[in-house]
Amino acid sequence: MEDHKNLDLVNTVLCDELLAEIFSHVKDTIDHKNISFVCKRWLMVEGKAKQNLGLCVPGGGSFLSFCSSIQNLVRRYSQITSLSLMMEGEDQNPELLEQVLVAVGSCSHFLRHFRFLAAKATLGGLQALARGCPDISSLHLMCLDPNHMPFLSNFRALRELSLVGCLASEKTNWGDVPAGELALEKLCLEGISPSNSGLGWLWLNCRKLHRLELFNCEGIGDTDTVALMQCLASVQELQLRRCRVIANLILRMVATSCRALKVLIFQDGGDTNGLHHVIRSCTSLEVLELRLPLDLFNEDLAIIAQNGVSLRSLRLHSCWMATGAGIKLLGTQLRSNLEDLALIRCRAIVQDPGTLTCLGQHLKSLRSLNLSDNDLLVDKELVAMLASSCQRLLHLKLRRCRKLTDKAMEYIGRNCQLLRSLVILCCDNITSTGLMSLLTGCQSLTRIWVEKGKLTDAVQNVASKRRVLLPASEPSTSDYQNYTFPAS
Template sequence: MPILSVDLVVPSSSSQPTIVPVPDSPTADLPLESLTLSGILPGHSNLSWLWRGCRHNLRRLRLKSCEGTGDEDDDESFADCLQRLRDLELRSCRSIADRVLLLAADRCRSLSSLLVYDGGSRDGLRRFIARCGPSLRVLDLRLPLDLDNGHLSAAAERFRGRLVSLRLQSCCLVTGEGLKALAEAVGAVLEELVLVNCDVVEREPGLLTSLGQSFQRLKRLDLSYNEFLLDKEVMSMVVSCKGLVEIRLRGCGGLTDASVVSVLKHCLLLEKGDFMQCCRISSEAVGLLIENSPRLGRVFVEEGKVLDTVKCGH
């Protein structure tokens, strides 16, 4: 039988150890701000006491590989604990993702960050976007089921002028049209853009140029694992994104030293860079970046490139 694991985090304001009540004290409030549950099965039905105990203090909830919420005998207990959530994560929870998303949209008045990994149907995501409150700032969708331009257009309308972070991973149905619509709506405020393994940036030449012109306040950019991404696309984007403090290009095997030189030239505030698994980027280019970027504190490259950089005197 799978093990149900619970990670309970005591609020930082409390210096006293917490005694977590068991179902014998079903009405006690738990001083928990963060809760992680994994492996809940449909047959688990004895967690209502936990949800009731969390209804006043819970701010962050993470569900991992769950097929139920453990409240089959008390439908309202789980829903009530969502009211004060600010951060919700659903990882590999396909069978319950739509239900939780709908409850979150209806009950969470202060939700600022949502992460969905491998879950959420087309209708479930659309209903969440249409009904969620105005406080959402971070939208993180990884391996979403059926995410398409319709969702991005709805998000553009719903989160206009508010979304500060958009993270998409492996979204094969999204096209440049949807991303441009979102860029028009949130370009003035967006600070982080993640397009990991999203082949739209490879399929549509000029898309990154357009996005760069819209996201001029961008501080963090992640284009990792777009294997066929070309230098000219990255170069044309960073020209407009002069405020970048972090860039991740891990696994972009098509990029060469030209991209690194462009980053060096235009991203004068850069503090962190990731160039792992970029086989065509040389140690000389890495050394040049390190030597001439005064704010650069962390660089991720293969050990061999670092050794070559040291040998060259950088």
């Protein structure tokens, strides 16, 4: 009997696989740390169960200690599929940091996603990584030496590549460098200047690229436009953020060589002439997101309305110069296909009464609507739009619409019966009364993003019975990496 009481059921009955599954569901950080202190078996199982790992390489006196212990650390977490390495201090000893990459390559054989932002990756480190981690499909590097660029072809499974800056070197004729065609589907470049080298080889050897992202770039590297145009031919998604110097050039090349473009995200750009060419030429465009506060006028909206025959998603951020007349054109021309509309900080919809009413009368297929950051939007305008277009609405965002009141929530509760998610963060005049109207009216609601201070006991009880989640912070929606249209 005494032996039965002392029997360790957890360690005798639960196999490693089941214990690892339990560990994977532990969310609390303190509990995660305590797991490894229970016993050696739990320490071993916790290491095998972990799939994502982030490490910060310390500076100063701790740098040498970290580099000497990295082998044991990555060996403990040998099953990880995602690893991120950052640098905390200024000490960047290339030889020691190469040891880090060699250690990762020798122990992390299941690695698929690797971000190395501690320093410039050396050739020896890249060789060890490619040799020891053959399944790496996503690689994120900084300040890559242009002479090492052709070595990327050794990563046979590589499908996604992100480069933060490239070093400058002597002008190279990349056509004379042996080809190493990459099977890249996604390429992200940040901080590229006209003096950066190596991109010429990259453009020449990317022929299957589906997604291209350029952030804060002032050049296209050491290449002619012909090589880049050939690379753009297969691109289906293009993101240009803070690339004012080269935006017009890139957009014109896309309009000329790319007919498969489906997604265009253009932010903080400049000249809209290139944008006009893309919209007129790329008739398969389905998603268009623009944030050009002082560059978007009624004429630009007219071109979008007349040529966006395939648009299913249109997102306009900080649209200051357009008027209600330009916004209304979007409704009258795009009414048959548009499912997702965002008018964020759009001056016309509050300065020109009736603009939203017109949109509602024509956009009958809307599934997702985002009117966030329109401080002066009032109940009457919102209700007038929803009266015509809320029948199929699934997702509604009204973040920082400070003039909306409980009356608008009462209307939504009565009439938006298919609504699944609602964001009403920073809406000062919406109270717990409005929340109760939503919870008792919208039977399809699964999530309402709202401040904790508005959650009375009565609201939380009703939400619990209805299984409605009430998160206090809205998840980021700026990344379109996995963009999907609202479900039917």
